[in-house]
Amino acid sequence: xxxxxxFCSDGNAAMPFxxxxxxxxxxxxxxxxxxxxxxxAHEKVRKQFLSDVLGIPLEQIKSVRLANPFLRxxxxxxxxxxMDIALVLNDNTKIDIEMQVYRQKHYTQRKLYYLxxxxxxxxxxxxxxxxxxxxxxxxxxxxxxxxxTEEYHSVYRLRNETGRELTDLWEIHIIELGKNLTGSRVDDxxxxxxxxxQEEIDQIAEQNGRMGYVAExxxxxxxxxxxxxxxxxxxxxxxxxxxxxxxxxxEGIAIGEARGRAEGKxxxxxxLLNTLGEVPADLTERIRSERDTEILDRWHLSAxxxxxxxxxxxxxxx
Numbered sequence: 001x002x003x004x005x006x007f008c009s010d011g012n013a014a015m016p017f018x019x020x021x022x023x024x025x026x027x028x029x030x031x032x033x034x035x036x037x038x039x040x041a042h043e044k045v046r047k048q049f050l051s052d053v054l055g056i057p058l059e060q061i062k063s064v065r066l067a068n069p070f071l072r073x074x075x076x077x078x079x080x081x082x083m084d085i086a087l088v089l090n091d092n093t094k095i096d097i098e099m100q101v102y103r104q105k106h107y108t109q110r111k112l113y114y115l116x117x118x119x120x121x122x123x124x125x126x127x128x129x130x131x132x133x134x135x136x137x138x139x140x141x142x143x144x145x146x147x148x149t150e151e152y153h154s155v156y157r158l159r160n161e162t163g164r165e166l167t168d169l170w171e172i173h174i175i176e177l178g179k180n181l182t183g184s185r186v187d188d189x190x191x192x193x194x195x196x197x198q199e200e201i202d203q204i205a206e207q208n209g210r211m212g213y214v215a216e217x218x219x220x221x222x223x224x225x226x227x228x229x230x231x232x233x234x235x236x237x238x239x240x241x242x243x244x245x246x247x248x249x250x251e252g253i254a255i256g257e258a259r260g261r262a263e264g265k266x267x268x269x270x271x272l273l274n275t276l277g278e279v280p281a282d283l284t285e286r287i288r289s290e291r292d293t294e295i296l297d298r299w300h301l302s303a304x305x306x307x308x309x310x311x312x313x314x315x316x317x318x
Contacts, residue, residue: 028218030193031142031177033084035221036099040085041066042217048210050087050095052185053138053153053173062090093134094118099193103143111137115170138173140193145174152179153186263288265296272303279309286318 030039040046046064050056067086085097096114100107118135139145146154156172159165177194181187188204188211195201198219205215266288273279290296299316306312 028195028197030195030218031099031101033099037085038221039214039217040097044213045217046087048214049097049189050089052189053175054136064089064095067094091134093136095136095138097138097140099140099142101142107139107141107145111139111172115172119170132169134169134171136171136173138175140175140177142177144178145176150179152176152182152190153184262291262293262296265293265300266290269296269300269303272300273306273309273312276306276309276312283309283313283318 028035030036040049043064047058047061050064051058051061064087067088084099085095087095087097089095096118098111104110115135115137118137119132122133123129123131152175154174156174157165158167158170175186175190177190181190188208191204192201192211192214195204198215201215201218205212269287270279270284273283287296287299290299299312302315303312306315312318
């Protein structure tokens, strides 16, 4: 296998890298909203992913352009739809790619709603139905959504009771990240999204050369502490808004919003400090007992910038 090369902003190749370069890199997650979208900002990544998931030969995918993720509202009270990644292939096929980390009670209904909106979004008064294009929904879910199958990749189309297909204009892919791998080309993408370090991603690229560019893109995304602070905080904030998630409410988890936010902030402060070494018990207790979110925000930024736990304690007088 050829060693993947770094690419500069002008598209020229830079010095090759060794997989060992990333071994000391801090833990990362491509499941987070920020990093997931940043990864798919690269067209070569989009092409490779769609080729592997949809079974389309790579050379047949001429272009995969990013589209507006906001589904158009045709009347004032219509529910707004926002897709994670909206794509359009060179044959005008529309594709929605979504990463869902937390379980949602009505996830299937939501995906059908998005698919229906994608299908009808471009048709205006007076236009013919032949202008409607094929629509594909791809969901990467970090929980078990389909309990009736052991397969991690399930594909659904419109068929009758004997299995005869009516049309391929609607297609839904469900990829469950926690199920056993089967040896298909999608395996490497599941390993990629489950990876927690650059070293793991480099190993995937070593084992399969077609993932080399993807691994280099992750490296070039610059997942340093301050960026990790950004997306960790984003997901913590989403999780702490308990009333957004009906499934969590149904499970009976009810906690004060202010306390939940403070506890969430304390958690990711400690996560950052844990990357610097073992956090003393007294420091852990002090951070967890703080309820002032402004103080916690300051500590969070301090922890992201600190080179050691001692430096953090000295700066914050802890």
